[in-house]
Amino acid sequence: MTAGRRVPRSATLVAGCVLAGLVLAVAVVSFFWLPFPPDDTSGDRLMPPGLPHLLGTDKLGRDLLTQLMIGARVALEAGAGSVLIGGLVGLTGGLAAGFATRWLDDTISALLDILIAFPTVLLAMLVTAAREASLGSAVIAIGLAMSAIVARLTRVLVKRVLAQDFITASRTSGTSWPRVVVEHVLPNIWPTLSVNLALQFGLAVLAEASLSYLGLGAPPPNASWGRMLQEAQASVFIAPAGVIAPGVLLVVLVVGVNLIADGVRDVADPTRRRTR
Amino acid sequence: MTAYLLRRTAFLVVSLFLAAVVLFLLLRLIPGDPANALLSVGASPDQVAAARHLIGTDRPLPEQFVSWLGEMSRLDLGSSFVSTLPVGPEIAARLVVTVPLTLLAFLLAVVIAVPVGFLAAYRAGTWYGSVLSALSQLGIAVPVFWVGMLLITVFSLHLGVLPAGGFPQDDWADPGDALTSLTLPVVTVALVMSASLIRYVRSATLDVLGSDYLRTARALGSSFIGAMWRHGLRNAVVPVVSILGIELATTFLGAVVVESVFALPGLGGMLVKGFAQHDYPVIQGILVVSTFTVLLIGFAADLVQRLIDPRLRRSLGGNLSGDGA
Numbered sequence: 001m002t003a004g005r006r007v008p009r010s011a012t013l014v015a016g017c018v019l020a021g022l023v024l025a026v027a028v029v030s031f032f033w034l035p036f037p038p039d040d041t042s043g044d045r046l047m048p049p050g051l052p053h054l055l056g057t058d059k060l061g062r063d064l065l066t067q068l069m070i071g072a073r074v075a076l077e078a079g080a081g082s083v084l085i086g087g088l089v090g091l092t093g094g095l096a097a098g099f100a101t102r103w104l105d106d107t108i109s110a111l112l113d114i115l116i117a118f119p120t121v122l123l124a125m126l127v128t129a130a131r132e133a134s135l136g137s138a139v140i141a142i143g144l145a146m147s148a149i150v151a152r153l154t155r156v157l158v159k160r161v162l163a164q165d166f167i168t169a170s171r172t173s174g175t176s177w178p179r180v181v182v183e184h185v186l187p188n189i190w191p192t193l194s195v196n197l198a199l200q201f202g203l204a205v206l207a208e209a210s211l212s213y214l215g216l217g218a219p220p221p222n223a224s225w226g227r228m229l230q231e232a233q234a235s236v237f238i239a240p241a242g243v244i245a246p247g248v249l250l251v252v253l254v255v256g257v258n259l260i261a262d263g264v265r266d267v268a269d270p271t272r273r274r275t276r
Numbered sequence: 277m278t279a280y281l282l283r284r285t286a287f288l289v290v291s292l293f294l295a296a297v298v299l300f301l302l303l304r305l306i307p308g309d310p311a312n313a314l315l316s317v318g319a320s321p322d323q324v325a326a327a328r329h330l331i332g333t334d335r336p337l338p339e340q341f342v343s344w345l346g347e348m349s350r351l352d353l354g355s356s357f358v359s360t361l362p363v364g365p366e367i368a369a370r371l372v373v374t375v376p377l378t379l380l381a382f383l384l385a386v387v388i389a390v391p392v393g394f395l396a397a398y399r400a401g402t403w404y405g406s407v408l409s410a411l412s413q414l415g416i417a418v419p420v421f422w423v424g425m426l427l428i429t430v431f432s433l434h435l436g437v438l439p440a441g442g443f444p445q446d447d448w449a450d451p452g453d454a455l456t457s458l459t460l461p462v463v464t465v466a467l468v469m470s471a472s473l474i475r476y477v478r479s480a481t482l483d484v485l486g487s488d489y490l491r492t493a494r495a496l497g498s499s500f501i502g503a504m505w506r507h508g509l510r511n512a513v514v515p516v517v518s519i520l521g522i523e524l525a526t527t528f529l530g531a532v533v534v535e536s537v538f539a540l541p542g543l544g545g546m547l548v549k550g551f552a553q554h555d556y557p558v559i560q561g562i563l564v565v566s567t568f569t570v571l572l573i574g575f576a577a578d579l580v581q582r583l584i585d586p587r588l589r590r591s592l593g594g595n596l597s598g599d600g601a
Contacts, residue, residue: 110287114295114571121532122563125551126302202417209419210533214548229422233537236429243429247422254417 013263019256030069067223078208085143094154115148157189198261354557363561373542381465393477415471424537441539521577
């Protein structure tokens with residue numbers, strides 16, 4: 001590991017933080033200030049970018065920039081909520097499987113494989129049908145789908161750690177299992193797990209956008225980028241800003257989060273450093 | 277291999293059964309009476325009871341489940357509440373769009389990803405190696421429906437060379453027409469899919485390029501191409517195949533979204549409509565078909581992986597649901 005190598009790696013992390021931070025900043029600002037009230041339809045329909053509507057208006061005359069800013073909030077909420085659910089459920093399940101007896105472990109693994117085979121979009125449709133089309137339904141569905149992936153990864157990581165000699169040493173010297181988990185297992189699996197959760201955050205944001213695009217996400221007062229895109233699709237020729245802006249922000253956020261994941265992996269998990 | 281085949285097949289059968297149970301229960305958990313879909317507003321209790329009897333929801337759950345399994349084993353997926361047409365043939369008709377879309381996109385993605393991923397690894401230090409990596413980084417962050425919208429904007433609205441959506445009424449009667457209408461959807465899915473594939477191909481190639489056996493082969497006098505062909509390819513292809521299985525399944529399911537963008541009469545459109553109309557047999561049928569397809573693809577990918585990697589074959593039985601599946 002030379003000093004020359006380290007520089008571009010942390011550059012990845014910085015670039016990721018800048019991109020994701022940009023979207024975060026927009027979301028934070030949206031809580032205190034918006035160019036127009038979200039449901040203000042006073043503008044003309046499908047106005048081009050200019051003053052006072054910096055990015056123009058949508059087909060109902062609402063300010064696009066305002067919706068875009070609220071969309072940043074929705075996207076971050078979707079990502080964070082899904083990762084919270086997926087992370088907690090997945091970590092618990094994965095730990096249980098990792099510690100379980102052979103029989104229970106096989107059963108949990110088989111269930112996980114089926115759950116993973118079950119596509120997020122279909123799961124979301126089921127949850128939506130059972131509850132209602134809302135951001136909460138989408139987040140629950142994405143989080144549950146994610147938890148299977150997180151659980152499977154956790155299980156593998158836990159098994160790998162438990163096979164190590166220092167665990168046996170720790171157990172022989174009288175450490176209880178819960179303490180082993182807290183002191184040895186979690187710190188050892190965390191680097192890989194956190195990188196995966198960061199990647200899952202990006203996937204969750206994309207999944208929410210897809211669901212909203214299909215009309216299964218947050219209902220109208222909440223402007224999700226996916227729904228903005230769906231609404232703008234018909235008028236792309238007259239008002240291209242409505243199609244370009246939300247898409248660009250989606251890409252900025254997801255690229256940012258993925259870069260953070262890559263950067264953290266290189267910094268926190270030396271075993272995964274790739275040499276060539 | 278035979279022992280593994282038996283174990284893996286048993287696992288597949290159990291998976292299919294469990295998936296059926298999960299689907300059955302999930303759909304029964306949905307609040308609201310499916311019988312309502314058959315009735316007009318303000319139906320009398322007698323009518324509701326009659327409707328329930330007609331679709332069988334008045335029977336106990338285990339009995340419903342067994343009879344449903346029986347119907348499924350005869351490939352009978354029930355009839356739509358709305359159109360009263362049988363669901364199975366309807367799904368088959370829709371697959372005429374969804375399956376070619378999936379397979380063509382999958383093929384195109386592989387054709388793009390393998391050389392690009394290899395180049396990105398082989399030229400990892402150079403500027404275009406970095407550009408290729410950056411492009412694939414961008415590709416995995418792009419929502420597939422947005423790519424579709426952009427392609428429609430450029431190729432249909434501005435250039436006017438390809439249709440923005442739809443599919444010929446007579447399906448594949450004129451293959452040229454059908455292919456033309458599938459071009460943009462296929463390219464959309466393939467572009468997004470190849471982005472993530474490129475990353476796997478690149479990392480598998482990097483592993484091979486840095487390996488001792490490749491260096492040894494070169495030291496023993498093999499040419500680079502010869503060494504890659506004999507040793508490199510066989511090693512690089514193993515992780516890629518397991519990813520291909522997952523990607524193929526993802527593409528099949530991603531059809532839901534892409535078909536909406538291009539207004540294609542495929543499985544995705546049928547499912548979205550089924551949900552809008554609370555048409556349970558339709559929803560159930562499509563979910564069964566797609567979940568089973570995904571499980572079967574996983575089964576096939578595992579077997580192919582075993583066939584090409586003797587190391588996996590040696591560990592008899594092995595880890596069924598292990599890290600790579």
